[in-house]
Amino acid sequence: MKLIAISHPEFILNEAERINALFRDGLLRLHLRKPGGDIADLNRLLGKIDPEFYPKIALHHHHELAAQYGLTRLHFPEKLRNDTPETMFQKLKNAGFQLSTSIHDIEQLSELSSAFDYTFLGPVFDSITKKGYQRIVNDDFCLKEDQKTIKVIAIGGINHSNIHKIKQMNFDGAAVLGAIWNSEASDFQFLKIHKLQFISNQTAGLSHLESIKLALTAGCRWIQLRVKNQPENEVLEIAIAAKELCDSYAARLIINDFPHVVKAVNAYGLHLGLNDMQISEAREIVGYNMIIGGTANTFEDVLLRINEGADYIGLGPFRFTTTKQNLSPILGLDGYRVLMQKLSEQKLSIPIIAIGGILPDDVAEILATGIHGVAMSSALIQSKETKETVQKLEEILC
Numbered sequence: 001m002k003l004i005a006i007s008h009p010e011f012i013l014n015e016a017e018r019i020n021a022l023f024r025d026g027l028l029r030l031h032l033r034k035p036g037g038d039i040a041d042l043n044r045l046l047g048k049i050d051p052e053f054y055p056k057i058a059l060h061h062h063h064e065l066a067a068q069y070g071l072t073r074l075h076f077p078e079k080l081r082n083d084t085p086e087t088m089f090q091k092l093k094n095a096g097f098q099l100s101t102s103i104h105d106i107e108q109l110s111e112l113s114s115a116f117d118y119t120f121l122g123p124v125f126d127s128i129t130k131k132g133y134q135r136i137v138n139d140d141f142c143l144k145e146d147q148k149t150i151k152v153i154a155i156g157g158i159n160h161s162n163i164h165k166i167k168q169m170n171f172d173g174a175a176v177l178g179a180i181w182n183s184e185a186s187d188f189q190f191l192k193i194h195k196l197q198f199i200s201n202q203t204a205g206l207s208h209l210e211s212i213k214l215a216l217t218a219g220c221r222w223i224q225l226r227v228k229n230q231p232e233n234e235v236l237e238i239a240i241a242a243k244e245l246c247d248s249y250a251a252r253l254i255i256n257d258f259p260h261v262v263k264a265v266n267a268y269g270l271h272l273g274l275n276d277m278q279i280s281e282a283r284e285i286v287g288y289n290m291i292i293g294g295t296a297n298t299f300e301d302v303l304l305r306i307n308e309g310a311d312y313i314g315l316g317p318f319r320f321t322t323t324k325q326n327l328s329p330i331l332g333l334d335g336y337r338v339l340m341q342k343l344s345e346q347k348l349s350i351p352i353i354a355i356g357g358i359l360p361d362d363v364a365e366i367l368a369t370g371i372h373g374v375a376m377s378s379a380l381i382q383s384k385e386t387k388e389t390v391q392k393l394e395e396i397l398c
């Protein structure tokens with residue numbers, strides 16, 4: 001499911017730094033929405049955002065700034081859409097812009113220009129930021145496929161505890177505002193779990209560090225160092241170099257299997273398997289704020305991981321792979337569907353990362369099950385155009 005962040009409606013303290021941090025935490029799309037905001041203030045804010053993130057920003061107002069910053073995503077709030085001729089939408093689309101808009105009534109869906117890629121529809125819950133702005137649907141609402149002339153993103157009052165309902169309502173994604181900006185420590189922890197994770201591997205022609213460099217230059221910003229069958233002191237040596245490499249790309253480094261190495265190199269996180277140390281025990285080594293992911297193969301494993309306090313779950317294998325030995329039973333798309341359905345019925349939500357033999361062409365279907373993201377190793381290492389592959393994957397995952 002797409003997860004889109006909407007900026008705070010006003011200019012806030014350290015906003016550019018907070019936006020940069022959200023992108024570094026894995027955000028794939030931000031809508032810059034400052035209703036009534038001054039163009040000079042917006043210009044200043046954009047100037048402080050890392051240019052690496054401009055392709056991920058959609059601009060709501062002062063579209064004239066798009067050219068200056070090379071922004072290619074424009075949002076048309078309702079009034080601006082009504083004031084803009086259809087020929088202009090087609091012209092912008094033909095020029096390569098991605099267009100989005102907002103509606104507040106399902107009936108409007110059929111009237112929208114085909115030039116739009118997606119629309120926000122809401123509020124789906126009572127808004128957190130706009131007090132007294134009542135929701136337009138009930139909990140049992142379900143968007144029909146034939147109503148979706150374009151992708152429909154739910155907006156309004158979405159937070160960590162109700163986001164599972166968005167999928168049940170058959171929306172294509174969720175746009176979040178209040179839950180990000182109005183809480184001290186964001187209750188949107190799962191924004192921190194990247195949707196595209198690279199798993200390092202050593203192959204005939206490539207060392208772990210070379211595989212990591214390949215993924216980083218292609219644009220991956222979540223790297224798992226997964227060294228098997230080597231003693232801890234050798235893993236530590238590789239981890240020190242991997243951390244330096246990841247830092248130079250502002251990427252997150254997760255280390256598989258070795259909590260003491262995580263602690264020693266101050267990595268971003270640790271990944272533990274079902275036969276590894278318990279998450280609670282590992283927390284005593286790596287600290288309580290460290291990201292810890294846990295492997296699961298069944299629904300019972302997922303419940304166990306949630307109870308253990310995992311930050312994300314690596315669920316697999318999706319299909320057979322030679323990257324890992326002693327594979328657990330293969331889940332396939334149906335396995336993911338059944339498991340995600342059970343989670344949704346129990347109103348449980350945790351970022352789930354699919355893993356195992358995943359190819360770029362699998363990702364859209366995997367995502368449609370409600371899975372948060374994917375971890376890949378061989379598909380990226382063996383890709384002939386890794387950068388293009390990563391770009392395409394990010395488009396699908398956003």
Ligand SMILES: Cc1ncc(COP(=O)(O)OP(=O)(O)O)c(N)n1
Nearest residue numbers: 256271272273274295314353355375
């Ligand atoms: C994201 C992710 N998911 C699952 C795994 C598998 O971890 P584990 O079960 O510990 O097996 P090994 O990777 O150690 O062989 C993973 N590494 N990453």
Ligand SMILES: Cc1ncsc1CCOP(=O)(O)O
Nearest residue numbers: 321323324356357376377378
């Ligand atoms: C670590 C791991 N756990 C389950 S499958 C797997 C390997 C993932 O690599 P690939 O994407 O090459 O199958």
Ligand SMILES: [Mg+2]
Nearest residue numbers: 257272273276
């Ligand atoms: Mg392991």
